[in-house]
Amino acid sequence: MRPGKIRFRFLILGLLSQQPMSGYDIKRFLEDLSWLIGNVSFGGLYPVLHALLDDGMVTVDVVPGDGKPSRKIYTITEIGRGVLKEWAERPVASDVSLKAFAMCLILAGSFSHAGLVARLEQRRTQVLEHEATLVKALEGLDQGEDLGQSLALEYGLAIADAESAWLNRILGQLSIETEVLDPLDDQGV
Amino acid sequence: MRPGKIRFRFLILGLLSQQPMSGYDIKRFLEDLSWLIGNVSFGGLYPVLHALLDDGMVTVDVVPGDGKPSRKIYTITEIGRGVLKEWAERPVASDVSLKAFAMCLILAGSFSHAGLVARLEQRRTQVLEHEATLVKALEGLDQGEDLGQSLALEYGLAIADAESAWLNRILGQLSIETEVLDPLDDQGV
DNA sequence: ATGTGCATGTAACTGGTTACATGATTCG
DNA sequence: CGAATCATGTAACCAGTTACATGCACAT
Numbered sequence: 001m002r003p004g005k006i007r008f009r010f011l012i013l014g015l016l017s018q019q020p021m022s023g024y025d026i027k028r029f030l031e032d033l034s035w036l037i038g039n040v041s042f043g044g045l046y047p048v049l050h051a052l053l054d055d056g057m058v059t060v061d062v063v064p065g066d067g068k069p070s071r072k073i074y075t076i077t078e079i080g081r082g083v084l085k086e087w088a089e090r091p092v093a094s095d096v097s098l099k100a101f102a103m104c105l106i107l108a109g110s111f112s113h114a115g116l117v118a119r120l121e122q123r124r125t126q127v128l129e130h131e132a133t134l135v136k137a138l139e140g141l142d143q144g145e146d147l148g149q150s151l152a153l154e155y156g157l158a159i160a161d162a163e164s165a166w167l168n169r170i171l172g173q174l175s176i177e178t179e180v181l182d183p184l185d186d187q188g189v
Numbered sequence: 190m191r192p193g194k195i196r197f198r199f200l201i202l203g204l205l206s207q208q209p210m211s212g213y214d215i216k217r218f219l220e221d222l223s224w225l226i227g228n229v230s231f232g233g234l235y236p237v238l239h240a241l242l243d244d245g246m247v248t249v250d251v252v253p254g255d256g257k258p259s260r261k262i263y264t265i266t267e268i269g270r271g272v273l274k275e276w277a278e279r280p281v282a283s284d285v286s287l288k289a290f291a292m293c294l295i296l297a298g299s300f301s302h303a304g305l306v307a308r309l310e311q312r313r314t315q316v317l318e319h320e321a322t323l324v325k326a327l328e329g330l331d332q333g334e335d336l337g338q339s340l341a342l343e344y345g346l347a348i349a350d351a352e353s354a355w356l357n358r359i360l361g362q363l364s365i366e367t368e369v370l371d372p373l374d375d376q377g378v
Numbered sequence: 379a380t381g382t383g384c385a386t387g388t389a390a391c392t393g394g395t396t397a398c399a400t401g402a403t404t405c406g
Numbered sequence: 407c408g409a410a411t412c413a414t415g416t417a418a419c420c421a422g423t424t425a426c427a428t429g430c431a432c433a434t
Contacts, residue, residue, distance in 0.1 A: 006392090006393080007393070007394090008393080008394080014337070018335055018337065018338075022413080022414090023413080023414070023415095024412070024413055024414080029338075032322055032323065032326050032342070032345075033341055033342075033345060034285055034286070035285055035286060035287060035319050035345060035349070036286075036287065036341075036344075036345050036348070038286050038288070038394095039285070039286075039395090040394085041394070041395055041396075042413090042414075042415075043394075043395060043396070043397085043415085043416080043417090044393075044394045044395070046414065046415055046416085047394095047415090047416085050415095065402090065403095065412080065413080068402075068403070068411090068412055068413075069401070069402060069403085069412060069413040069414070070413080070414090071412090071413065071414090072413090072414075096223055096224055096228070097223070097224060097225075097227050097228075098224060098225065098287065098288075098348075099227070099288070102341060102344060102345070105337060105340045105341040105344055106337045106338065106340075106341045107337055108336045108337035108340050108341075109335065109336050109337040110337075130224050133221055134221065137221050146207055146298065147297045147298050148203070148207065148294060148295045148296055148297035148298040148299075149207075149218075149295065151294045151295075151297050151359070152222055152225075152291060152294040152295045152297075153221070153222070154355070154359075155225075155291060155294055155352075155355060156221075156222060156224060156225050156291070158351050158352070158354070158355040159225070159287075159348055159351055159352065159355075160224070161351065162347050162348055162350065162351030162352075163344075163347070163348065163351075165347070166343070166344060166347040166348075170340070170343075195420090195421080196421070196422090197421080197422080211385080211386090212385080212386070212387095213384070213385055213386080227422090228423090229422085230422070230423055230424075231385090231386075231387075232387085232388080232389090232422075232423060232424070232425085233421075233422045233423070234422095235386065235387055235388085236387090236388085236422095237422095239387095254384080254385080254430090254431095257383090257384055257385075257430080257431070258384060258385040258386075258429070258430060258431090259385080259386090260384090260385065260386090261385085261386075
């Protein structure tokens with residue numbers, strides 16, 4: 001497996017693990033989320049698909065388009081699933097950026113329930129730490145001077161607040177589901 | 190002015206326009222915000238500073254550290270200010286990503302009041318559009334299936350909500366300040 | 379004496395962008 | 407008839423990362 005294209009490789013593999021798609025489909029799917037994870041260009045996307053194909057992680061079916069150009073539908077292989085699973089379950093080193101976490105979320109389907117919860121909790125811890133940092137930075141700032149810095153810090157804080165609230169909500173939902181599925185957990189801890 | 194290093198170049202120039210700093214200072218300053226804009230590595234930072242120096246946008250003063258290693262304090266020049274201002278005032282083509290907007294915020298001090306307000310309003314429009322897209326995408330999604338996609342979309346929506354709320358608050362504050370400073374605006378429009 | 383923090387730097391690499399090329403179809 | 411949408415692809419380029427190198431001071 002030759003190196004390179006690590007970040008998007010797994011994202012694409014994860015999308016293909018949910019359903020077979022063409023390069024164009026993937027682009028459009030990710031466009032909705034470009035706000036969080038940035039735009040993906042065809043120039044980056046197609047080469048990754050070719051590389052995945054070379055490595056046996058996906059297969060292609062050429063579907064002649066009715067009128068439209070024919071599409072290349074990529075389907076994940078068992079090898080691909082194995083690699084994805086291995087990647088998903090390995091612990092992530094302090095995964096600070098929002099973009100990286102959003103990518104992680106998209107791949108939620110590739111995680112075990114416990115793995116997903118663990119990752120969300122890890123994220124919550126990080127966000128809380130980050131909030132503390134921002135608050136401290138804001139306190140050490142004379143109000144009024146350095147508009148940009150204070151705006152950026154407040155912006156970051158607003159977003160961090162929203163994120164931790166969201167994480168709490170989702171983790172709450174997930175734990176309820178766990179109790180329903182596995183009531184023994186109630187007593188264990 | 191040779192090309193390259195466009196993105197961080199202006200961010201760094203903007204920081205230096207507020208106060209002279211060393212490369213190390215800049216790194217530490219940006220570390221608080223790495224959550225939004227990603228980590229900056231020394232390997233990227235120092236070359237940019239050297240390039241800015243070559244282009245006459247900054248000057249250096251070597252300050253011998255008392256015990257500590259000596260530091261190189263970079264100060265923006267008039268040329269640098271000119272370039273920064275020109276860059277700041279030119280309209281931004283649909284500046285979708287969160288990271289790019291956060292960078293913009295850090296540079297708020299380089300904008301005119303009207304320019305800043307315009308940019309925040311532009312951003313608000315974009316965020317609202319984005320929210321609509323996300324809501325539509327969520328509606329067209331069978332609940333339960335495709336956990337990753339729905340999590341990512343909900344996450345995006347939570348953050349977008351927080352951002353539009355924040356923008357509203359800040360724009361409100363800025364408009365009050367404008368009225369106080371320039372009451373004529375009350376009647377004009 | 380070994381490690382951690384401060385401080386600056388370079389070279390190689392790579393992940394992703396930009397620009398370009400192709401071609402069919404549908405819409406105004 | 408031109409413009410836009412669907413759909414795939416390549417090559418050149420650049421921005422930023424990683425890994426490495428250096429050196430002093432202070433703490434354990």
